[in-house]
Amino acid sequence: MKDRPLILVTNDDGITAPGLRALIEVMNELGDVFVVAPDSPQSGTGHAITSNATIYCTAITIDEGDQIEYSSSGTPVDCVKLAVNEILNRKPDICVSGINHGSNSSINVIYSGTMSAAVEAGIEGIPAIGFSLLDYDWEANFEATKKYVKKITQKVLDHGLPEGVVLNVNFPKLKEKDIKGIRICRQAKAYWEEDFDKRTNPNGKQYYWLSGKFVNKDKGQDTDEWALANGYVSLVPVMFDLTAHHAIQKLNSLGFNEK
Amino acid sequence: MKDRPLILVTNDDGITAPGLRALIEVMNELGDVFVVAPDSPQSGTGHAITSNATIYCTAITIDEGDQIEYSSSGTPVDCVKLAVNEILNRKPDICVSGINHGSNSSINVIYSGTMSAAVEAGIEGIPAIGFSLLDYDWEANFEATKKYVKKITQKVLDHGLPEGVVLNVNFPKLKEKDIKGIRICRQAKAYWEEDFDKRTNPNGKQYYWLSGKFVNKDKGQDTDEWALANGYVSLVPVMFDLTAHHAIQKLNSLGFNEK
Numbered sequence: 114m115k116d117r118p119l120i121l122v123t124n125d126d127g128i129t130a131p132g133l134r135a136l137i138e139v140m141n142e143l144g145d146v147f148v149v150a151p152d153s154p155q156s157g158t159g160h161a162i163t164s165n166a167t168i169y170c171t172a173i174t175i176d177e178g179d180q181i182e183y184s185s186s187g188t189p190v191d192c193v194k195l196a197v198n199e200i201l202n203r204k205p206d207i208c209v210s211g212i213n214h215g216s217n218s219s220i221n222v223i224y225s226g227t228m229s230a231a232v233e234a235g236i237e238g239i240p241a242i243g244f245s246l247l248d249y250d251w252e253a254n255f256e257a258t259k260k261y262v263k264k265i266t267q268k269v270l271d272h273g274l275p276e277g278v279v280l281n282v283n284f285p286k287l288k289e290k291d292i293k294g295i296r297i298c299r300q301a302k303a304y305w306e307e308d309f310d311k312r313t314n315p316n317g318k319q320y321y322w323l324s325g326k327f328v329n330k331d332k333g334q335d336t337d338e339w340a341l342a343n344g345y346v347s348l349v350p351v352m353f354d355l356t357a358h359h360a361i362q363k364l365n366s367l368g369f370n371e372k
Numbered sequence: 373m374k375d376r377p378l379i380l381v382t383n384d385d386g387i388t389a390p391g392l393r394a395l396i397e398v399m400n401e402l403g404d405v406f407v408v409a410p411d412s413p414q415s416g417t418g419h420a421i422t423s424n425a426t427i428y429c430t431a432i433t434i435d436e437g438d439q440i441e442y443s444s445s446g447t448p449v450d451c452v453k454l455a456v457n458e459i460l461n462r463k464p465d466i467c468v469s470g471i472n473h474g475s476n477s478s479i480n481v482i483y484s485g486t487m488s489a490a491v492e493a494g495i496e497g498i499p500a501i502g503f504s505l506l507d508y509d510w511e512a513n514f515e516a517t518k519k520y521v522k523k524i525t526q527k528v529l530d531h532g533l534p535e536g537v538v539l540n541v542n543f544p545k546l547k548e549k550d551i552k553g554i555r556i557c558r559q560a561k562a563y564w565e566e567d568f569d570k571r572t573n574p575n576g577k578q579y580y581w582l583s584g585k586f587v588n589k590d591k592g593q594d595t596d597e598w599a600l601a602n603g604y605v606s607l608v609p610v611m612f613d614l615t616a617h618h619a620i621q622k623l624n625s626l627g628f629n630e631k
Contacts, residue, residue: 160418198566299615307457320426350619360609
Protein backbone atom coordinates (compact mmCIF):
# COMPACT_ATOMS: atom_id res chain seq x y z
CA MET A 114 0.00 0.00 0.00
CA LYS A 115 2.63 2.49 1.11
CA ASP A 116 4.50 2.34 -2.15
CA ARG A 117 1.47 3.11 -4.27
CA PRO A 118 0.97 6.82 -4.88
CA LEU A 119 -2.20 8.48 -3.61
CA ILE A 120 -3.95 10.01 -6.64
CA LEU A 121 -6.66 12.65 -6.29
CA VAL A 122 -9.04 12.76 -9.25
CA THR A 123 -11.60 15.44 -10.08
CA ASN A 124 -13.20 17.19 -13.06
CA ASP A 125 -15.78 19.81 -14.00
CA ASP A 126 -18.17 17.74 -16.11
CA GLY A 127 -19.49 15.92 -13.04
CA ILE A 128 -18.86 12.59 -11.35
CA THR A 129 -20.71 10.47 -13.94
CA ALA A 130 -18.95 11.98 -16.99
CA PRO A 131 -17.36 9.36 -19.29
CA GLY A 132 -14.14 11.45 -19.36
CA LEU A 133 -13.80 11.15 -15.58
CA ARG A 134 -14.57 7.43 -15.66
CA ALA A 135 -11.83 6.94 -18.29
CA LEU A 136 -9.36 8.90 -16.14
CA ILE A 137 -10.21 6.82 -13.05
CA GLU A 138 -9.70 3.61 -15.03
CA VAL A 139 -6.17 4.67 -16.01
CA MET A 140 -5.31 5.96 -12.53
CA ASN A 141 -6.36 2.69 -10.89
CA GLU A 142 -3.39 1.14 -12.75
CA LEU A 143 -0.99 3.68 -11.22
CA GLY A 144 -1.98 4.07 -7.59
CA ASP A 145 -4.64 4.37 -4.90
CA VAL A 146 -7.34 6.55 -6.36
CA PHE A 147 -9.48 9.00 -4.43
CA VAL A 148 -12.18 10.90 -6.32
CA VAL A 149 -13.96 14.07 -5.20
CA ALA A 150 -15.96 15.44 -8.11
CA PRO A 151 -18.96 17.72 -8.64
CA ASP A 152 -22.41 16.12 -8.51
CA SER A 153 -23.42 18.00 -11.69
CA PRO A 154 -21.72 19.60 -14.71
CA GLN A 155 -19.73 22.75 -13.91
CA SER A 156 -18.11 23.69 -17.20
CA GLY A 157 -16.96 27.30 -17.44
CA THR A 158 -16.92 27.58 -13.68
CA GLY A 159 -13.38 28.97 -13.66
CA HIS A 160 -11.69 29.28 -10.29
CA ALA A 161 -14.99 29.81 -8.47
CA ILE A 162 -15.26 28.84 -4.81
CA THR A 163 -18.36 28.48 -2.65
CA SER A 164 -17.96 30.98 0.17
CA ASN A 165 -21.55 32.06 0.79
CA ALA A 166 -23.39 28.73 0.57
CA THR A 167 -23.23 25.28 2.10
CA ILE A 168 -21.26 22.49 0.41
CA TYR A 169 -22.40 18.87 0.49
CA CYS A 170 -19.94 16.01 0.02
CA THR A 171 -21.07 12.40 0.18
CA ALA A 172 -19.42 9.01 -0.35
CA ILE A 173 -20.80 7.33 -3.45
CA THR A 174 -20.24 4.21 -5.58
CA ILE A 175 -20.53 4.65 -9.33
CA ASP A 176 -18.86 1.52 -10.71
CA GLU A 177 -16.88 -1.57 -9.71
CA GLY A 178 -13.43 0.07 -9.73
CA ASP A 179 -11.01 0.13 -6.79
CA GLN A 180 -11.30 3.89 -6.30
CA ILE A 181 -12.96 5.61 -3.35
CA GLU A 182 -15.40 8.31 -4.49
CA TYR A 183 -17.16 11.36 -3.10
CA SER A 184 -19.73 13.47 -4.89
CA SER A 185 -19.92 17.15 -3.94
CA SER A 186 -22.27 20.06 -4.54
CA GLY A 187 -19.23 22.35 -4.69
CA THR A 188 -17.21 23.67 -7.61
CA PRO A 189 -14.17 21.78 -8.93
CA VAL A 190 -11.94 24.04 -6.80
CA ASP A 191 -14.11 23.31 -3.74
CA CYS A 192 -13.69 19.58 -4.47
CA VAL A 193 -9.89 19.88 -4.34
CA LYS A 194 -9.99 21.96 -1.16
CA LEU A 195 -12.37 19.49 0.50
CA ALA A 196 -10.31 16.46 -0.50
CA VAL A 197 -6.98 17.89 0.59
CA ASN A 198 -8.02 19.71 3.74
CA GLU A 199 -10.94 17.76 5.10
CA ILE A 200 -11.38 14.24 3.76
CA LEU A 201 -7.93 12.80 3.00
CA ASN A 202 -5.61 12.15 5.91
CA ARG A 203 -2.47 12.71 3.86
CA LYS A 204 -1.47 14.95 0.98
CA PRO A 205 -2.04 13.34 -2.43
CA ASP A 206 1.08 12.58 -4.47
CA ILE A 207 -0.62 13.96 -7.56
CA CYS A 208 -3.92 15.48 -8.65
CA VAL A 209 -5.38 14.80 -12.09
CA SER A 210 -8.43 16.58 -13.45
CA GLY A 211 -10.61 15.66 -16.42
CA ILE A 212 -10.64 14.17 -18.90
CA ASN A 213 -12.59 17.20 -19.99
CA HIS A 214 -15.22 16.88 -22.70
CA GLY A 215 -13.96 19.72 -24.90
CA SER A 216 -10.86 21.83 -25.40
CA ASN A 217 -9.07 23.72 -22.65
CA SER A 218 -6.32 24.95 -24.94
CA SER A 219 -5.24 28.57 -25.31
CA ILE A 220 -7.34 31.15 -23.39
CA ASN A 221 -9.85 28.43 -22.43
CA VAL A 222 -7.51 27.54 -19.58
CA ILE A 223 -8.82 30.61 -17.75
CA TYR A 224 -12.53 29.70 -18.00
CA SER A 225 -12.07 26.01 -17.31
CA GLY A 226 -13.22 24.37 -14.09
CA THR A 227 -11.10 21.34 -14.98
CA MET A 228 -7.92 23.41 -15.21
CA SER A 229 -8.85 25.52 -12.18
CA ALA A 230 -9.05 22.33 -10.10
CA ALA A 231 -5.54 21.42 -11.27
CA VAL A 232 -4.32 24.96 -10.52
CA GLU A 233 -5.86 24.79 -7.02
CA ALA A 234 -3.97 21.55 -6.36
CA GLY A 235 -0.83 23.31 -7.57
CA ILE A 236 -1.46 26.17 -5.12
CA GLU A 237 -1.71 23.54 -2.38
CA GLY A 238 1.72 22.23 -3.40
CA ILE A 239 0.51 19.09 -5.19
CA PRO A 240 1.83 18.18 -8.67
CA ALA A 241 -1.21 18.49 -10.91
CA ILE A 242 -2.36 17.86 -14.47
CA GLY A 243 -5.55 18.80 -16.30
CA PHE A 244 -6.50 16.59 -19.27
CA SER A 245 -8.95 17.59 -22.02
CA LEU A 246 -10.11 16.04 -25.27
CA LEU A 247 -11.16 18.19 -28.23
CA ASP A 248 -14.60 16.63 -28.33
CA TYR A 249 -17.55 18.19 -26.50
CA ASP A 250 -19.75 15.14 -27.06
CA TRP A 251 -20.89 13.37 -23.87
CA GLU A 252 -20.31 10.12 -25.78
CA ALA A 253 -16.79 11.14 -26.81
CA ASN A 254 -14.31 8.28 -27.22
CA PHE A 255 -11.40 8.56 -24.75
CA GLU A 256 -9.59 5.34 -25.79
CA ALA A 257 -6.86 7.09 -27.78
CA THR A 258 -5.96 9.33 -24.84
CA LYS A 259 -5.35 6.58 -22.28
CA LYS A 260 -1.82 5.65 -23.28
CA TYR A 261 -0.76 9.30 -23.09
CA VAL A 262 -2.64 10.02 -19.86
CA LYS A 263 -0.82 7.12 -18.23
CA LYS A 264 2.59 8.08 -19.61
CA ILE A 265 2.33 11.76 -18.66
CA THR A 266 1.01 11.01 -15.17
CA GLN A 267 3.77 8.44 -14.55
CA LYS A 268 6.39 10.95 -15.74
CA VAL A 269 5.11 13.54 -13.27
CA LEU A 270 4.96 10.96 -10.47
CA ASP A 271 8.61 10.08 -11.22
CA HIS A 272 10.01 13.59 -11.70
CA GLY A 273 7.57 16.02 -10.06
CA LEU A 274 7.00 19.43 -11.62
CA PRO A 275 8.82 22.77 -11.32
CA GLU A 276 7.52 24.79 -8.34
CA GLY A 277 4.43 26.83 -9.09
CA VAL A 278 3.69 24.96 -12.34
CA VAL A 279 0.84 22.62 -13.32
CA LEU A 280 0.24 20.96 -16.70
CA ASN A 281 -2.52 21.66 -19.19
CA VAL A 282 -2.74 18.67 -21.55
CA ASN A 283 -5.08 18.66 -24.54
CA PHE A 284 -5.73 15.79 -26.95
CA PRO A 285 -6.69 16.13 -30.60
CA LYS A 286 -9.80 14.19 -31.62
CA LEU A 287 -7.87 11.47 -33.47
CA LYS A 288 -7.38 7.74 -33.43
CA GLU A 289 -4.34 6.63 -31.40
CA LYS A 290 -2.40 5.65 -34.53
CA ASP A 291 -2.86 9.15 -35.96
CA ILE A 292 -1.52 10.99 -32.88
CA LYS A 293 2.06 12.06 -33.62
CA GLY A 294 3.28 12.41 -30.03
CA ILE A 295 3.48 15.06 -27.31
CA ARG A 296 4.64 18.66 -27.75
CA ILE A 297 5.53 21.07 -24.95
CA CYS A 298 3.86 24.34 -25.97
CA ARG A 299 2.93 27.84 -24.96
CA GLN A 300 -0.66 29.03 -24.67
CA ALA A 301 -1.75 30.44 -28.05
CA LYS A 302 -2.83 34.10 -28.05
CA ALA A 303 -6.40 33.35 -29.11
CA TYR A 304 -9.74 34.48 -27.75
CA TRP A 305 -13.52 34.19 -28.10
CA GLU A 306 -15.59 36.57 -30.17
CA GLU A 307 -18.91 36.58 -28.37
CA ASP A 308 -22.18 36.61 -30.19
CA PHE A 309 -25.05 36.76 -27.70
CA ASP A 310 -28.29 35.12 -28.74
CA LYS A 311 -31.03 37.50 -27.57
CA ARG A 312 -34.48 36.00 -26.90
CA THR A 313 -37.74 36.85 -25.19
CA ASN A 314 -39.17 34.64 -22.45
CA PRO A 315 -42.91 33.71 -22.24
CA ASN A 316 -43.45 36.70 -19.90
CA GLY A 317 -42.03 39.15 -22.44
CA LYS A 318 -38.70 39.67 -20.69
CA GLN A 319 -35.50 39.65 -22.73
CA TYR A 320 -32.67 37.27 -21.93
CA TYR A 321 -29.42 36.12 -23.51
CA TRP A 322 -27.54 32.95 -24.31
CA LEU A 323 -23.77 33.29 -24.38
CA SER A 324 -22.30 31.97 -27.61
CA GLY A 325 -19.36 32.86 -29.77
CA LYS A 326 -16.59 31.72 -32.03
CA PHE A 327 -12.99 30.98 -31.19
CA VAL A 328 -10.51 33.20 -33.02
CA ASN A 329 -6.81 32.32 -33.26
CA LYS A 330 -4.61 34.89 -34.96
CA ASP A 331 -1.46 33.46 -33.36
CA LYS A 332 0.54 31.81 -36.14
CA GLY A 333 3.36 30.52 -33.89
CA GLN A 334 4.30 26.86 -34.34
CA ASP A 335 5.16 26.63 -30.64
CA THR A 336 1.54 27.04 -29.49
CA ASP A 337 -0.96 24.51 -28.21
CA GLU A 338 -3.34 25.39 -31.04
CA TRP A 339 -0.69 24.60 -33.65
CA ALA A 340 0.21 21.30 -31.97
CA LEU A 341 -3.42 20.17 -31.79
CA ALA A 342 -4.18 21.20 -35.37
CA ASN A 343 -1.15 19.19 -36.48
CA GLY A 344 -1.94 15.95 -34.71
CA TYR A 345 0.02 16.35 -31.48
CA VAL A 346 -0.96 16.15 -27.83
CA SER A 347 -0.30 19.66 -26.45
CA LEU A 348 1.28 20.08 -23.01
CA VAL A 349 1.42 23.63 -21.64
CA PRO A 350 3.07 24.43 -18.30
CA VAL A 351 0.66 26.76 -16.50
CA MET A 352 1.48 29.03 -13.56
CA PHE A 353 -0.57 30.80 -10.91
CA ASP A 354 1.80 33.64 -10.19
CA LEU A 355 -0.09 36.00 -12.48
CA THR A 356 2.43 38.83 -12.06
CA ALA A 357 3.48 40.30 -15.40
CA HIS A 358 7.07 40.66 -14.20
CA HIS A 359 8.16 42.07 -17.55
CA ALA A 360 5.77 45.03 -17.08
CA ILE A 361 7.04 46.19 -13.68
CA GLN A 362 9.87 48.36 -15.03
CA LYS A 363 7.59 50.00 -17.60
CA LEU A 364 4.98 50.78 -14.94
CA ASN A 365 7.64 52.20 -12.63
CA SER A 366 8.55 54.66 -15.39
CA LEU A 367 5.01 56.04 -15.60
CA GLY A 368 5.26 58.06 -12.36
CA PHE A 369 2.19 56.87 -10.48
CA ASN A 370 3.34 58.79 -7.40
CA GLU A 371 3.64 62.19 -9.13
CA LYS A 372 1.49 65.00 -7.74
CA MET B 373 -18.95 63.93 -25.99
CA LYS B 374 -16.36 62.49 -28.37
CA ASP B 375 -13.43 63.66 -26.29
CA ARG B 376 -14.68 62.08 -23.11
CA PRO B 377 -13.49 58.50 -22.63
CA LEU B 378 -16.07 55.73 -22.46
CA ILE B 379 -15.59 53.97 -19.13
CA LEU B 380 -17.04 50.51 -18.44
CA VAL B 381 -17.60 49.83 -14.74
CA THR B 382 -18.36 46.51 -13.07
CA ASN B 383 -17.71 44.56 -9.85
CA ASP B 384 -18.49 41.30 -8.09
CA ASP B 385 -20.21 42.56 -4.94
CA GLY B 386 -23.32 43.53 -6.91
CA ILE B 387 -24.75 46.70 -8.39
CA THR B 388 -25.84 48.25 -5.08
CA ALA B 389 -22.49 47.73 -3.33
CA PRO B 390 -21.07 50.93 -1.78
CA GLY B 391 -17.67 50.15 -3.33
CA LEU B 392 -19.19 50.19 -6.82
CA ARG B 393 -21.11 53.39 -6.06
CA ALA B 394 -17.85 55.06 -4.94
CA LEU B 395 -16.11 53.92 -8.13
CA ILE B 396 -18.93 55.26 -10.31
CA GLU B 397 -18.74 58.62 -8.51
CA VAL B 398 -15.04 58.97 -9.32
CA MET B 399 -15.47 57.75 -12.91
CA ASN B 400 -18.22 60.30 -13.60
CA GLU B 401 -15.49 62.95 -13.18
CA LEU B 402 -13.33 61.30 -15.85
CA GLY B 403 -15.66 60.26 -18.65
CA ASP B 404 -18.93 58.81 -19.87
CA VAL B 405 -19.73 55.96 -17.51
CA PHE B 406 -21.49 52.76 -18.47
CA VAL B 407 -22.16 50.20 -15.75
CA VAL B 408 -23.02 46.52 -16.21
CA ALA B 409 -22.84 44.79 -12.84
CA PRO B 410 -24.25 41.64 -11.22
CA ASP B 411 -27.70 41.90 -9.62
CA SER B 412 -26.43 40.07 -6.52
CA PRO B 413 -23.09 39.45 -4.75
CA GLN B 414 -20.73 37.15 -6.64
CA SER B 415 -17.57 37.15 -4.54
CA GLY B 416 -15.26 34.21 -5.17
CA THR B 417 -16.80 33.63 -8.55
CA GLY B 418 -13.43 33.60 -10.30
CA HIS B 419 -13.47 33.61 -14.08
CA ALA B 420 -16.81 31.78 -14.25
CA ILE B 421 -19.04 32.27 -17.29
CA THR B 422 -22.69 31.31 -17.77
CA SER B 423 -22.76 28.87 -20.68
CA ASN B 424 -25.59 26.53 -19.68
CA ALA B 425 -28.16 29.01 -18.36
CA THR B 426 -29.94 32.15 -19.48
CA ILE B 427 -28.57 35.59 -18.63
CA TYR B 428 -30.80 38.55 -17.88
CA CYS B 429 -29.57 42.12 -18.30
CA THR B 430 -31.86 45.07 -17.61
CA ALA B 431 -31.46 48.86 -17.58
CA ILE B 432 -31.78 50.21 -14.05
CA THR B 433 -31.46 53.51 -12.17
CA ILE B 434 -29.85 53.31 -8.74
CA ASP B 435 -28.94 56.94 -8.00
CA GLU B 436 -28.89 60.44 -9.52
CA GLY B 437 -25.47 60.16 -11.20
CA ASP B 438 -24.79 60.68 -14.92
CA GLN B 439 -23.91 57.02 -15.54
CA ILE B 440 -26.01 54.57 -17.56
CA GLU B 441 -26.54 51.31 -15.68
CA TYR B 442 -27.53 47.72 -16.38
CA SER B 443 -28.08 45.00 -13.81
CA SER B 444 -27.36 41.42 -14.90
CA SER B 445 -27.99 37.93 -13.56
CA GLY B 446 -24.62 36.91 -15.01
CA THR B 447 -21.19 36.64 -13.47
CA PRO B 448 -18.75 39.59 -13.49
CA VAL B 449 -17.10 38.08 -16.60
CA ASP B 450 -20.53 37.73 -18.26
CA CYS B 451 -21.15 41.41 -17.48
CA VAL B 452 -18.01 42.47 -19.34
CA LYS B 453 -18.80 40.21 -22.30
CA LEU B 454 -22.38 41.54 -22.48
CA ALA B 455 -21.32 45.16 -22.26
CA VAL B 456 -18.58 44.91 -24.86
CA ASN B 457 -20.21 42.55 -27.35
CA GLU B 458 -23.90 43.25 -27.04
CA ILE B 459 -24.89 46.49 -25.34
CA LEU B 460 -22.24 49.10 -26.12
CA ASN B 461 -21.89 50.28 -29.69
CA ARG B 462 -18.21 51.05 -29.34
CA LYS B 463 -15.29 49.55 -27.44
CA PRO B 464 -14.76 51.15 -24.01
CA ASP B 465 -11.55 53.14 -23.55
CA ILE B 466 -11.06 51.54 -20.17
CA CYS B 467 -12.74 49.05 -17.83
CA VAL B 468 -12.60 49.48 -14.06
CA SER B 469 -13.85 46.85 -11.63
CA GLY B 470 -14.62 47.21 -7.92
CA ILE B 471 -14.05 48.81 -5.58
CA ASN B 472 -14.07 45.38 -4.00
CA HIS B 473 -15.09 44.98 -0.37
CA GLY B 474 -12.06 42.97 0.77
CA SER B 475 -8.56 42.15 -0.39
CA ASN B 476 -7.68 40.78 -3.81
CA SER B 477 -3.95 40.82 -3.13
CA SER B 478 -1.63 37.86 -3.63
CA ILE B 479 -3.31 34.55 -4.59
CA ASN B 480 -6.76 36.10 -4.06
CA VAL B 481 -6.45 37.51 -7.58
CA ILE B 482 -7.28 34.03 -8.88
CA TYR B 483 -10.52 33.57 -6.89
CA SER B 484 -11.76 37.12 -7.39
CA GLY B 485 -14.73 37.96 -9.57
CA THR B 486 -13.66 41.61 -9.49
CA MET B 487 -10.24 40.83 -10.90
CA SER B 488 -11.62 38.26 -13.36
CA ALA B 489 -13.84 40.98 -14.83
CA ALA B 490 -10.78 43.17 -15.31
CA VAL B 491 -8.87 40.25 -16.85
CA GLU B 492 -11.77 39.56 -19.23
CA ALA B 493 -11.66 43.17 -20.39
CA GLY B 494 -7.92 42.76 -20.90
CA ILE B 495 -8.53 39.66 -23.02
CA GLU B 496 -10.92 41.78 -25.11
CA GLY B 497 -8.11 44.30 -25.65
CA ILE B 498 -9.39 46.95 -23.23
CA PRO B 499 -7.05 48.58 -20.66
CA ALA B 500 -8.43 47.41 -17.33
CA ILE B 501 -7.97 47.90 -13.59
CA GLY B 502 -9.42 46.05 -10.60
CA PHE B 503 -9.64 48.03 -7.35
CA SER B 504 -10.03 46.47 -3.89
CA LEU B 505 -10.05 47.81 -0.32
CA LEU B 506 -8.81 45.68 2.56
CA ASP B 507 -12.13 45.93 4.38
CA TYR B 508 -14.82 43.27 3.94
CA ASP B 509 -17.45 45.41 5.71
CA TRP B 510 -20.46 46.37 3.56
CA GLU B 511 -20.27 49.77 5.27
CA ALA B 512 -16.54 50.15 4.49
CA ASN B 513 -15.34 53.72 3.97
CA PHE B 514 -13.99 54.27 0.44
CA GLU B 515 -13.16 58.00 0.84
CA ALA B 516 -9.41 57.52 1.22
CA THR B 517 -9.23 55.48 -2.00
CA LYS B 518 -10.86 58.02 -4.30
CA LYS B 519 -7.83 60.25 -4.94
CA TYR B 520 -5.78 57.20 -5.92
CA VAL B 521 -8.51 55.57 -7.98
CA LYS B 522 -8.80 58.76 -10.00
CA LYS B 523 -5.04 59.21 -10.43
CA ILE B 524 -4.37 55.60 -11.45
CA THR B 525 -7.31 55.53 -13.88
CA GLN B 526 -6.24 58.84 -15.46
CA LYS B 527 -2.68 57.54 -15.82
CA VAL B 528 -3.93 54.45 -17.66
CA LEU B 529 -6.23 56.56 -19.85
CA ASP B 530 -3.22 58.74 -20.76
CA HIS B 531 -0.62 56.01 -21.30
CA GLY B 532 -2.48 52.73 -21.85
CA LEU B 533 -1.05 49.50 -20.51
CA PRO B 534 1.47 47.01 -21.91
CA GLU B 535 -0.23 44.40 -24.13
CA GLY B 536 -1.70 41.48 -22.24
CA VAL B 537 -1.49 43.26 -18.87
CA VAL B 538 -4.19 44.51 -16.49
CA LEU B 539 -3.73 46.12 -13.07
CA ASN B 540 -4.62 44.70 -9.67
CA VAL B 541 -4.79 47.63 -7.22
CA ASN B 542 -5.35 47.07 -3.50
CA PHE B 543 -5.80 49.73 -0.82
CA PRO B 544 -4.81 49.40 2.84
CA LYS B 545 -7.56 50.20 5.33
CA LEU B 546 -6.11 53.57 6.32
CA LYS B 547 -7.05 57.23 6.40
CA GLU B 548 -5.87 59.13 3.32
CA LYS B 549 -3.21 61.02 5.29
CA ASP B 550 -1.72 57.73 6.45
CA ILE B 551 -1.36 56.21 2.97
CA LYS B 552 2.28 56.55 1.89
CA GLY B 553 1.76 56.34 -1.87
CA ILE B 554 1.66 53.69 -4.61
CA ARG B 555 4.06 50.79 -5.07
CA ILE B 556 4.38 48.62 -8.18
CA CYS B 557 4.61 45.07 -6.80
CA ARG B 558 4.65 41.41 -7.58
CA GLN B 559 1.99 39.00 -6.31
CA ALA B 560 3.13 37.59 -2.95
CA LYS B 561 3.53 33.81 -2.81
CA ALA B 562 0.84 33.33 -0.16
CA TYR B 563 -2.13 30.97 0.06
CA TRP B 564 -5.16 29.93 2.10
CA GLU B 565 -5.08 27.17 4.69
CA GLU B 566 -8.61 25.84 4.58
CA ASP B 567 -10.45 24.82 7.68
CA PHE B 568 -13.87 23.45 6.76
CA ASP B 569 -16.63 23.91 9.30
CA LYS B 570 -18.58 20.61 9.30
CA ARG B 571 -22.22 20.75 10.39
CA THR B 572 -25.38 18.65 10.26
CA ASN B 573 -28.57 19.94 8.68
CA PRO B 574 -32.03 19.48 10.28
CA ASN B 575 -32.49 16.32 8.17
CA GLY B 576 -29.32 14.76 9.56
CA LYS B 577 -27.19 15.28 6.46
CA GLN B 578 -23.65 16.62 6.83
CA TYR B 579 -22.53 19.77 5.06
CA TYR B 580 -19.57 22.11 5.08
CA TRP B 581 -18.77 25.79 5.21
CA LEU B 582 -15.54 26.82 3.54
CA SER B 583 -13.35 28.87 5.84
CA GLY B 584 -9.65 29.26 6.36
CA LYS B 585 -6.76 31.49 7.21
CA PHE B 586 -4.45 33.38 4.90
CA VAL B 587 -0.82 32.35 5.21
CA ASN B 588 2.00 34.50 3.81
CA LYS B 589 5.48 33.03 4.08
CA ASP B 590 6.84 35.33 1.35
CA LYS B 591 9.14 37.82 3.05
CA GLY B 592 9.98 39.83 -0.09
CA GLN B 593 9.66 43.61 0.17
CA ASP B 594 8.60 43.81 -3.45
CA THR B 595 5.27 42.03 -2.86
CA ASP B 596 1.75 43.39 -2.64
CA GLU B 597 1.39 41.99 0.87
CA TRP B 598 4.47 43.90 2.05
CA ALA B 599 3.27 47.14 0.45
CA LEU B 600 -0.18 46.89 2.03
CA ALA B 601 1.19 45.97 5.46
CA ASN B 602 3.47 49.01 5.25
CA GLY B 603 0.88 51.60 4.34
CA TYR B 604 1.17 51.65 0.54
CA VAL B 605 -1.36 51.17 -2.22
CA SER B 606 -0.23 48.00 -4.07
CA LEU B 607 -0.35 47.87 -7.86
CA VAL B 608 0.41 44.49 -9.46
CA PRO B 609 0.53 44.04 -13.25
CA VAL B 610 -1.44 40.85 -13.96
CA MET B 611 -1.30 38.78 -17.13
CA PHE B 612 -3.54 36.18 -18.70
CA ASP B 613 -0.92 34.30 -20.67
CA LEU B 614 -0.60 31.64 -17.97
CA THR B 615 2.27 29.84 -19.76
CA ALA B 616 5.15 29.14 -17.40
CA HIS B 617 7.66 29.98 -20.13
CA HIS B 618 10.59 29.35 -17.76
CA ALA B 619 9.46 25.70 -17.37
CA ILE B 620 9.37 24.77 -21.05
CA GLN B 621 13.06 23.88 -21.35
CA LYS B 622 12.94 21.76 -18.18
CA LEU B 623 9.88 19.87 -19.42
CA ASN B 624 11.48 19.28 -22.80
CA SER B 625 14.37 17.57 -20.99
CA LEU B 626 12.06 15.04 -19.31
CA GLY B 627 11.50 12.97 -22.46
CA PHE B 628 7.72 12.81 -22.64
CA ASN B 629 7.94 11.16 -26.05
CA GLU B 630 10.18 8.27 -24.99
CA LYS B 631 8.78 4.79 -25.47
